[in-house]
Amino acid sequence: MLKNKLNVSRRDFLVGTAALSASTLINFQTSAYAKEERPSLASKKAKVVIIGGGYGGVSAAISLRKHNKDVDILLIEKNEFFISCPMSNLYIGDIMEYSKLCYPYNNLTVKHNIKVLHEEVDNVDLDKKVIYTNKSKIEYDFLVLSPGIDYDIKESQKEMLLYYPPAFKPGGEHLYLKKLLSEFEGGDIVMTAPSYPYRCPPAPYERAALVLNYLKRRNLKAKLYFLDENERPIINSEGFMNAYYELYKGYAEYITGATIKDIDYMKKVIKTSNGEFKFDIANIIPPMKASSLIEKIGLLEKGQKWVEVDTFTFETKVPNVFVIGDSARSFLPKSGFGANMQGKAVANIINERLTGKKYKQEELLMVVCYSMVSDKEAVMSETSFRLNLETKTVTPIHREDNTRKEVNVKRYHEWAKGLWREMFG
Amino acid sequence: MDRRTLLKTCSVVAIEMMVNPSLFNKLLAQEKELYKAYQKTMLVKENGQPFSTSDIRPNTALLFFYPYASTPCYLINTGSEIKPAKIKLNIGKEYEFKGGIGKNKSIVAYSAICPHQWAYPNKDFSLINYYPPTEKSQATGKSGIIQCCAHMSVFDINNGGQVLEGPAEYPLAAIELIEENDIIYATGVIGPNQFGEFFDMYKSDLIAQYGNIRKAKEVLDKTIVMEVGKYVKEQIKC
Numbered sequence A: 001m002l003k004n005k006l007n008v009s010r011r012d013f014l015v016g017t018a019a020l021s022a023s024t025l026i027n028f029q030t031s032a033y034a035k036e037e038r039p040s041l042a043s044k045k046a047k048v049v050i051i052g053g054g055y056g057g058v059s060a061a062i063s064l065r066k067h068n069k070d071v072d073i074l075l076i077e078k079n080e081f082f083i084s085c086p087m088s089n090l091y092i093g094d095i096m097e098y099s100k101l102c103y104p105y106n107n108l109t110v111k112h113n114i115k116v117l118h119e120e121v122d123n124v125d126l127d128k129k130v131i132y133t134n135k136s137k138i139e140y141d142f143l144v145l146s147p148g149i150d151y152d153i154k155e156s157q158k159e160m161l162l163y164y165p166p167a168f169k170p171g172g173e174h175l176y177l178k179k180l181l182s183e184f185e186g187g188d189i190v191m192t193a194p195s196y197p198y199r200c201p202p203a204p205y206e207r208a209a210l211v212l213n214y215l216k217r218r219n220l221k222a223k224l225y226f227l228d229e230n231e232r233p234i235i236n237s238e239g240f241m242n243a244y245y246e247l248y249k250g251y252a253e254y255i256t257g258a259t260i261k262d263i264d265y266m267k268k269v270i271k272t273s274n275g276e277f278k279f280d281i282a283n284i285i286p287p288m289k290a291s292s293l294i295e296k297i298g299l300l301e302k303g304q305k306w307v308e309v310d311t312f313t314f315e316t317k318v319p320n321v322f323v324i325g326d327s328a329r330s331f332l333p334k335s336g337f338g339a340n341m342q343g344k345a346v347a348n349i350i351n352e353r354l355t356g357k358k359y360k361q362e363e364l365l366m367v368v369c370y371s372m373v374s375d376k377e378a379v380m381s382e383t384s385f386r387l388n389l390e391t392k393t394v395t396p397i398h399r400e401d402n403t404r405k406e407v408n409v410k411r412y413h414e415w416a417k418g419l420w421r422e423m424f425g
Numbered sequence B: 001m002d003r004r005t006l007l008k009t010c011s012v013v014a015i016e017m018m019v020n021p022s023l024f025n026k027l028l029a030q031e032k033e034l035y036k037a038y039q040k041t042m043l044v045k046e047n048g049q050p051f052s053t054s055d056i057r058p059n060t061a062l063l064f065f066y067p068y069a070s071t072p073c074y075l076i077n078t079g080s081e082i083k084p085a086k087i088k089l090n091i092g093k094e095y096e097f098k099g100g101i102g103k104n105k106s107i108v109a110y111s112a113i114c115p116h117q118w119a120y121p122n123k124d125f126s127l128i129n130y131y132p133p134t135e136k137s138q139a140t141g142k143s144g145i146i147q148c149c150a151h152m153s154v155f156d157i158n159n160g161g162q163v164l165e166g167p168a169e170y171p172l173a174a175i176e177l178i179e180e181n182d183i184i185y186a187t188g189v190i191g192p193n194q195f196g197e198f199f200d201m202y203k204s205d206l207i208a209q210y211g212n213i214r215k216a217k218e219v220l221d222k223t224i225v226m227e228v229g230k231y232v233k234e235q236i237k238c
Helices: A008-025 A039-043 A055-067 A088-092 A106-112 A172-182 A203-217 A237-247 A292-296 A336-355 A407-424 B003-019 B021-028 B195-201 B203-210
Strands: A047-051 A072-076 A081-083 A102-104 A115-117 A121-125 A130-133 A137-139 A142-145 A149-151 A187-193 A222-228 A252-255 A260-264 A269-272 A275-278 A281-284 A288-290 A321-323 A362-372 A378-388 A393-405 B035-044 B060-065 B072-077 B085-088 B094-097 B107-111 B128-131 B145-148 B153-156 B162-165 B174-180 B183-190 B222-224
Touching: A047 A055, A055 A072, A055 A106, A055 A142, A055 A336, A055 A407, A088 A172, A088 A203, A102 A407, A106 A115, A121 A292, A142 A336, A172 A281, A187 A203, A187 A275, A203 A222, A203 A237, A203 A252, A203 A362, A237 A252, A237 A378, A237 A393, A288 A292, A321 A336, A336 A362, A336 A407, A362 A407, A378 A407, A393 A407, B060 B222, B094 B183, B107 B183, B195 B203
Parallel strands: A047 A072, A047 A142, A072 A115, A142 A321, A187 A222, A187 A281, A222 A252, B035 B222
Antiparallel strands: A081 A102, A121 A130, A130 A137, A149 A288, A260 A269, A269 A275, A362 A378, A378 A393, B035 B183, B060 B072, B072 B107, B085 B094, B107 B174, B128 B145, B145 B153, B153 B162, B174 B183
16 A cells, blocks of 8 residues: 555545546547547557656657557646756856747647646545546556656745745746846855755756856956865866866855755855855755655655666556656766656656567666856766666766867757757757 | 549548647658658769769768758768678667678768757757767767767767667668769668658758758759868867
């Protein structure tokens, strides 16, 4: 039995009110389909539901459709349009327009025959294979969860996020942090980075570099205190350190191994194991954990922050329920690119189960990450794991290009455009 | 089929498409073709003279467009024989790569559209480039390859464009070349091509460059083979 069973009265209420909309909205067998000369097959169509329309969920949906023209695919995503977290530091650093990060979900339906439902998932009954959203009740045969992260902070600290948004979730947080920065006329900025794992290993370091670059470009009398709980940048260490000390001398104070003890966001003071820092504005990046939805539906072990999944299949302890992307515990760095690769891998696994055919002996999971260290130069890294599905062995490769270069910026842009092209083009 | 039945069928299809536009995609959706014959196109030099196998030096890549006016390909002379190969796709299908042409059987051509997320050589820059045996990739240490520096896919040009490394799920499509009276012609595309995706994904870019999609999709009798640097301002290698 799974934990967190649904409250019965609430469920009955949902089923009752949702019955009409569910049968009209969620009925995959539309009248046009019913006219096809395969009624018996049509009624047996498997339903794959994907929760979360980020890099993982969208990639899983599209990749599954490429493998399988017949399966019914439904993507549930609460937001009306996609906003990319990758590259959002360029917006915060004032070198990219926000609109470049935004994409509508239309083409999933128009080009790939994937239904997209903009509703919020309340709960999932894993025994009965039923999803309850704020409006509907939806049944599934296969479930892929790609709901991303939540901040791992105390309830009492949540208000702080309104004052100083972490901007590790897309949308309002990015916009508000940018506003704080654009209204900043000088003084002290504090930025914190949590100990790993968190979403996107190079992101705090790229952000620090781009904030510093912004201060320098604006010629502001300012200092950034970058308080890192880690001992050094998690990735591209050399590239970031060189940038901080060579490009931003006088602007940057990089303090490593600094455990955050207390933040008084009203008094604008942060206490760490390495001293006390006052600030005018701050970007507090808190520790993170799997999306709270995962915990709610009973897939998170007590005391764990990330979901245990099978290394080779991303399947949870519940058969045909998969978790991909940042919520999953994986040796792959948590990142949009990694989620894109995991989405493809899980689509392949579901298709193999649907068709009963096995094609792949090998699966490649890979992350390519670029980071701007100034408005004109970037560094990059590449981490890949070749999984032999027969022998169950894993071969890792890690490479870094720590020399900051202008060409890496062009690579970075094409890196992002390629992903967006595949997902929304 | 008499006229009445035909009309009836057409109207049913039309109505269904109005009801469910995705049905249209379903009708169009086909398995990826593993070989497609296109227009027989003569490769020519910039002066319009026919391009012969002796016009490309070993360890060189040149650029031409085939089968459409906007779809770039690399013509490569590796200097040594490229043997035919059987290519196995991870969707359970197989096809034959025909190997090189020319005196040393060392000349091959590949579509320069990356099958991963469709990076291609454009006028400003190219991230997908040829690394001859004399030049190692800094990142992967490999040579005799085509490598895409956006997401680090590496393709084996000596082996039908198979993926050696990186996230690409399909090989590079090979261009079928034939040699007649010392003149090279392109006649088809071997392996899963990316043209459908290319025209779909880059629609607005192609309209901006060619005026309209019809011009970008023009099929050519003759195609000019040029130095990559003549078309592409910056070849970005890694």
